[in-house]
Amino acid sequence: MKKSELIEALAVSAQVTKPQARVMLDRLIEVIQTGVKKEGRFLLSGIGTFSVIKRGARTGRNPNTGAAVKIKAKKSVKFRSSPDLKDAAAKSKV
Structure with a gap:
């Protein structure tokens, strides 16, 4: 949507x-x-929880050249759905 x-x-x-x-x-x-x-988190009852996670530094690859690229550590947001939302998804017609 x-x-x-x-x-x-x-x-x-x-x-x-x-x-x-x-x-x-x-x-x-x-x-x-x-x-x-x-x-560092936000709970929206019936929907789920948004929370901050720390992603460590890692080595990635440039998809065009295949060369190794260093990716810095950073914070990101993770979403975990509530049981109510999971049940609604399980009952979906898709």
């Missing part, structure tokens, strides 16, 4: 205008980013 489709669905579901739904979605994204930044 694209962000614009999510905004449209949110607008219909919440009976608000699309600009209002866009603001709501943007604020939700900001709240999640702030939670991850301050606490």
Whole structure:
């Protein structure tokens, strides 16, 4: 689902205008980013948990040349889905 489709669905579901739904979605994204930044994790009940993980330095390969490339250590975000979301996925028609 694209962000614009999510905004449209949110607008219909919440009976608000699309600009209002866009603001709501943007604020939700900001709240999640702030939670991850301050606490290192953000739990959204019924959906899952966003958490910061540390990825160690490693050696990769340039796909064009095959040459070894050093990749620096960095922090990344991991998402772990909740049991409710896993159940919904298991019951999906796809």
